[in-house]
Amino acid sequence: MDDVTWLDSDEHTAWVRLMAVLTLLPGALDTQLGRDSDLNHFEYFTLAMLSEAPGRRLRMSALAARTNATLPRLSRVVSRLETAGLVERSPCPEDGRATNATLTEAGWEKVVQAAPGHVRTARELVVDALEPEQVGQLAEIARRILTTLDPEQKMFATSD
Template sequence: MAETATRAPRWLSDDEQRAWRAYLQATRLLAEHLEAQLQRDSGMPHAYYEILVTLSETPERRLRMSELAERTRSSRSRLSHAVARLEEAGWVQRANCAEDRRGAFAELTDDGFAALVEAAPGHVEAVRTHLIDQLTPEQVSQLQAISEAVLAGLERAGVDTGCPMGSNS
């Protein structure tokens, strides 16, 4: 901490500043649009969609709550609240862990899978329309490489990357 205070700021160049601001505005607007689309068309926030997707991609459509929190990059308390809401909707159910009494599993129900199947086409179309279709195939590859480099740098710096979105959209 003291090292940062004694070092002169490394200001962004004009080009870097424009890139940063464009990135910030684009990611905020895209996230807001995708959130609104899912709420409007499927009645669920993006965080709930991410939980359903993650569970749908696992064997037996179930994961320990701790692993689900990690995979969805969510805090355990936020995940617990979300799973409670998904339980109320009948889309997820909790099951006790036989090996560890303190542990619990989240399981995607058939109704939850059906809700995901219904929500996915509209969400994927929104991602395609507002992100993928705006880029060339080369830019899509560059976006992946850039995003992975930023994530790796954050992880190396010890930044908690556990909030709020996962890798699937």
């Protein structure tokens, strides 16, 4: 244990607060989306990423990168969304080994219905709690942490 550089008081406070945010924020987002839209946050995020893609379609690997998910996790969620009629999967015409996920019209309607409440919640819980310059600082802090967590920049949020 002699080779450990222990956290000083300020570092410890920052760490504990970050852990509290990481613990509480997902539940708060899931609660709002579940109540208002019958979705959890990851399901909503998956639909939102498809809604922003050209033709509302992405390869599953690209969708995994945009949602910061592993392919197995994404596949389970897309299966649920497919059962609900919100997403369709099909073979990728450019690469027979790949699969595309496409947002259905019902999926589009669901994300359009869910987005205002989600944005209000994101504002209430995070954005409005910060001064405008702190929003930029938060983005930079998150970028630096993501650079360490995702050095190969496989995740969409890591890329500039």
